[in-house]
Amino acid sequence: MSKNEIIASIRKNKPSLIELELPDYQQFREDIDTVSLFKRQVNEAGGRVIECNRGDIEKILSDNYQNASEVYSLIDEFKPLDNRSADDEPSEYKNLDLVVLNGKFGVAENGAIWVPDSNLSQRIIPFITRNLVLVVIQESLVANMHDAYAEIGNFSEGFGVFIAGPSKTADIEQSLVIGAQGALSLTVLLVSD
Amino acid sequence: MSHPKLANIFLKNEDRVNWHDKALWFVREKRDAAVNKVKGWEELREVAASIKANVLSNLDNYLLQFEENAIKNGIKVHWAKNATEHNEIVLKILQENGAKHLVKSKSMLTEECGLNQYLENSGIEVIDTDLGERIVQLANEPPSHIVLPAIHKRKEEIDALFVEKWGIKGGNGNAEYLTREARKHLREKFLIADAAITGVNFAIAENGGFVVCTNEGNADMGTHLANIHIACMGIEKIIPKMEHLGVFLRLLARSATGQPITTYSSHFFKPRPGTQLHVVIVDNGRSQLLGRPEFRKSLHCIRCGACLNTCPVFRKTGGYSYESVIPGPIGSILGPGIDMEKYNSLPFASTLCGSCTDVCPVKIDIHSQLYKWRQIISPKKGTSIKKLAARVTGKIFGNPILFRLAATIGTGFLRFLPGSLTKNLTAWGKGRELPKVPKQSFRDWYIKNRKE
Numbered sequence: 001m002s003k004n005e006i007i008a009s010i011r012k013n014k015p016s017l018i019e020l021e022l023p024d025y026q027q028f029r030e031d032i033d034t035v036s037l038f039k040r041q042v043n044e045a046g047g048r049v050i051e052c053n054r055g056d057i058e059k060i061l062s063d064n065y066q067n068a069s070e071v072y073s074l075i076d077e078f079k080p081l082d083n084r085s086a087d088d089e090p091s092e093y094k095n096l097d098l099v100v101l102n103g104k105f106g107v108a109e110n111g112a113i114w115v116p117d118s119n120l121s122q123r124i125i126p127f128i129t130r131n132l133v134l135v136v137i138q139e140s141l142v143a144n145m146h147d148a149y150a151e152i153g154n155f156s157e158g159f160g161v162f163i164a165g166p167s168k169t170a171d172i173e174q175s176l177v178i179g180a181q182g183a184l185s186l187t188v189l190l191v192s193d
Numbered sequence: 194m195s196h197p198k199l200a201n202i203f204l205k206n207e208d209r210v211n212w213h214d215k216a217l218w219f220v221r222e223k224r225d226a227a228v229n230k231v232k233g234w235e236e237l238r239e240v241a242a243s244i245k246a247n248v249l250s251n252l253d254n255y256l257l258q259f260e261e262n263a264i265k266n267g268i269k270v271h272w273a274k275n276a277t278e279h280n281e282i283v284l285k286i287l288q289e290n291g292a293k294h295l296v297k298s299k300s301m302l303t304e305e306c307g308l309n310q311y312l313e314n315s316g317i318e319v320i321d322t323d324l325g326e327r328i329v330q331l332a333n334e335p336p337s338h339i340v341l342p343a344i345h346k347r348k349e350e351i352d353a354l355f356v357e358k359w360g361i362k363g364g365n366g367n368a369e370y371l372t373r374e375a376r377k378h379l380r381e382k383f384l385i386a387d388a389a390i391t392g393v394n395f396a397i398a399e400n401g402g403f404v405v406c407t408n409e410g411n412a413d414m415g416t417h418l419a420n421i422h423i424a425c426m427g428i429e430k431i432i433p434k435m436e437h438l439g440v441f442l443r444l445l446a447r448s449a450t451g452q453p454i455t456t457y458s459s460h461f462f463k464p465r466p467g468t469q470l471h472v473v474i475v476d477n478g479r480s481q482l483l484g485r486p487e488f489r490k491s492l493h494c495i496r497c498g499a500c501l502n503t504c505p506v507f508r509k510t511g512g513y514s515y516e517s518v519i520p521g522p523i524g525s526i527l528g529p530g531i532d533m534e535k536y537n538s539l540p541f542a543s544t545l546c547g548s549c550t551d552v553c554p555v556k557i558d559i560h561s562q563l564y565k566w567r568q569i570i571s572p573k574k575g576t577s578i579k580k581l582a583a584r585v586t587g588k589i590f591g592n593p594i595l596f597r598l599a600a601t602i603g604t605g606f607l608r609f610l611p612g613s614l615t616k617n618l619t620a621w622g623k624g625r626e627l628p629k630v631p632k633q634s635f636r637d638w639y640i641k642n643r644k645e
Contacts, residue, residue: 003272006428006476010253013484020247020433023240023440028233041453090418091384109231109443110453123465124417127410127457145439145454155400155435158266158463162442164454167410171325171341172368173348174216180324180372181379182410182457 025146034108034141039190041111045165046178047186051138054191061133064187065098072125073100075135086121093122099129099183105140106188107148107162113188114148116160123159127167132183134163138192195538200510209347214508216344221502223451224552230453231443241440242556245493248431249483255398255431256474262401263472266463271473276306279475283308283390283423284315286471290421292317292387298405298412299323300392301339301496302425302475305518308390320382322411324375331358337512339519340449340498345511379411389415393426393472394495395441399434402462403472406445406455413459423471424461428479429492441495444554448497482530487565491526493555500549500559506542515539522549526562529570537574540566597636604630 039049052060057077065071072084072093078100084093101120103113113134115126126132142148152160167182178184204210228234248255260270273279279302287295295317297303309319309330321330325342329335331354336342343351348366355374356363364370391412396403403424405412416422432441446452464470483489501507501521512520517528517536522543528536540563549559589595607630633641 002274002278002476005274006272006474006480007253007257009476009480010256010428010483013480014252015250015486015489018243018246018250020251021240021243023244025439027236028231030232045452045456094380094384107454112454112458122417123413127413127417145443146436149436149439152435155402155460155462158461158465160460160462161413162454162458164452164456167408167456169324169372169409170450171323171328171343172351172371173366174219174341174344175348175368177369177372179376180409180411181322181376181383181414 028144028146030143032108032143034143035138035190037108038106038111038141041108042106042165042186042188043111045111045186046168047111047165047188049188049190051190051192054193057135057189057191060189061100065131065133068098068131070096071098071100072096072129073098074119074121075100075102077135088122090122090124090128093125093128096125096129098131098133099125100133100135101126103134103136103140103163103188105142105148105151106136106190107143107145108141109144110164112148112162112164114152114160114162116155117157120159126161126163127182129183131185131187132163132166133187133189135189135191138190194516196510196514196516196542197538199514199516200542203511203514204509209345210509210511212347213345213511217502217508220341220450221499221552224448224499224502225451227447227451227453231447237440237443238554238556241444241554242493244432244437244440245555246490248433249429249489249492251433252428252431252483255433256428258398259396259401259431260474262399264401266401267470268401268464269469269471271471273473273475273477275477276475279303279306279425279473279477280308280311282473283425284312284317286421286423286469287312287317287388288315290387290469292421294318294320294382294386295388295390296320296322296382296386296411296415296419297326297390298392298407298415299326299342300390300425301519302392302427302477303390304335305477306425306475308425320379320386322379322382322415323407323409324372324411327375327379328354331355335513335518337520338498338501339496339521340501345513379414383414383418386415386419388421388423389419390423390425391416393424393430394445395432395438396426396430396472397433397435397438398431400462402435402460403430404438404442405459405461406442406457407459408450408452408456410457413457416459416461417465420468421471422461422464422469423473425473425475428474428476429494445495445497448499448552448554478531482527485530488526488530488562490557491523491530491559491562493557494523494527495555497554499552499554503548503552505544505546505548510542515542522559522563523557526559526566529566533570533573537570540564540570600634604634 169180525539
């Protein structure tokens with residue numbers, strides 16, 4: 001019954017209706033090179049970008065992560081023989097060394113990459129792994145967060161996350177440390193088809 | 194204790210004060226650099242403020258809309274009038290599921306409700322998983338800043354704390370080493386947790402989802418491993434539409450730390466298959482605040498901390514001088530709304546320079562509200578000494594003979610009294626020098642020179 005009391009109290013105390021204006025997002029549009037800005041922002045967020053063609057993905061991953069102990073890839077271009085299964089309990093991924101996922105699209109202004117449930121088999125995997133690789137198609141890049149939500153549109157999945165760089169903290173004397181509780185590194189494969 | 198008294202304790206360690214001041218100013222400068230890169234920043238603030246104004250004027254309907262949509266998505270929604278109800282709801286969920294180990298990501302609301310203590314008293318292990326929050330939790334202290342909870346602590350102190358609590362080898366205050374040790378420690382806690390609590394940065398009325406922002410990934414490590422996720426939100430966290438996140442996520446991290454966005458902006462809509470997702474909607478005085486037109490706008494707050502970082506008083510006196518859960522300028526207008534007696538010194542902990550208002554991403558008129566609180570508090574405080582002084586001064590200034598007499602006596606005294614005495618008479622005298630007392634008053638000089 002607290003619900004009714006709270007709602008009643010709000011009704012008693014709220015001001016008269018102030019209409020919701022439709023924001024003009026066009027005023028925030030900038031003439032920018034989305035690819036170079038996106039690359040710069042991923043770097044500033046502590047990640048790295050490798051530009052490549054789709055055909056190079058397997059070689060790049062094999063070369064860069066040949067010592068990875070536990071690998072889990074959800075992209076078609078890279079299927080290691082000892083790939084993890086999708087049915088494991090979340091905590092069973094605790095020793096993951098490398099996770100490779102498709103990002104839905106990237107955002108130039110902040111280097112963030114949208115990863116929804118449909119690109120994941122378990123929500124935990126991009127966070128619990130030591131190293132994360134996200135594959136982003138260059139043509140998918142949008143300029144800013146207004147465009148990003150226009151791109152997402154009517155979202156009907158259970159979960160989605162913007163990931164900008166590896167996990168980080170500055171809680172000890174404001175010194176930035178890359179690698180807090182989530183992934184220790186982020187590599188973005190920026191693919192031009 | 195009042196703000197000036199507590200500030201005096203913080204001010205005793207001059208090195209720490211100077212470091213604190215500089216560290217926060219550095220964050221403010223990073224904010225400026227990030228903000229200056231955004232085309233139309235001021236317009237973006239305007240848009241955010243207008244969305245918030247609409248939200249407050251239609252809050253009941255948005256909350257009901259949020260609840261309806263969240264329930265459709267399989268989220269269990271709870272309502273709490275106050276801190277007690279909030280804590281009881283959380284405990285009940287945990288007990289019904291036999292949960293013993295709880296991991297928490299940052300939530301100022303649960304601090305406000307005193308949740309940790311309450312749960313611990315009922316035998317639940319509560320682990321704060323944001324590094325800064327874990328540090329203050331280990332030290333048995335509250336956060337001193339809403340975004341940087343351990344900003345008052347030096348690295349050597351954190352090193353000593355970890356050595357004492359975890360039995361690790363000391364790392365001479367090396368931040369990277371200490372962060373790695375905390376990562377190992379927190380991993381163990383994440384893996385055994387039965388339940389995870391998060392705050393809510395934004396809750397979306399039109400689809401019943403909500404967003405949690407972290408840099409460390411601790412909210413996600415908690416919620417995607419445990420089988421129960423409880424998200425606690427104040428009633429003012431609602432935004433009407435998903436697209437409005439574009440506005441607020443552009444503003445939040447830039448204002449908070451100077452990053453264009455936090456590392457993780459996690460959008461929760463449905464529980465993970467086979468698990469529970471709860472949202473607790475908390476009033477705890479907010480709907481009362483809504484009824485005070487002059488202070489209503491403080492409910493726009495998105496807890497970025499920009500007003501703390503820019504405030505000269507906060508930087509030099511530290512979060513603990515405020516004694517309220519939310520310190521700094523925004524806390525100084527929220528505090529008296531919750532308990533005017535307890536927090537009556539906070540609106541005076543300001544120079545009214547207005548820097549807080551300038552940086553606020555949702556355009557809260559913070560310094561004007563501080564001034565308004567002073568107008569309410571001053572008459573009630575019955576500041577008798579000030580009133581008496583003003584009355585005596587008024588009498589003296591209103592009478593030329595009395596004024597000349599007082600001036601002669603006053604300058605005479607000042608010439609001979611030791612500085613140590615005059616300086617300590619008022620707070621303004623501390624750390625300041627009086628100007629040299631002139632040999633002659635202007636009146637005497639004028640009379641003499643006109644005659645010549």
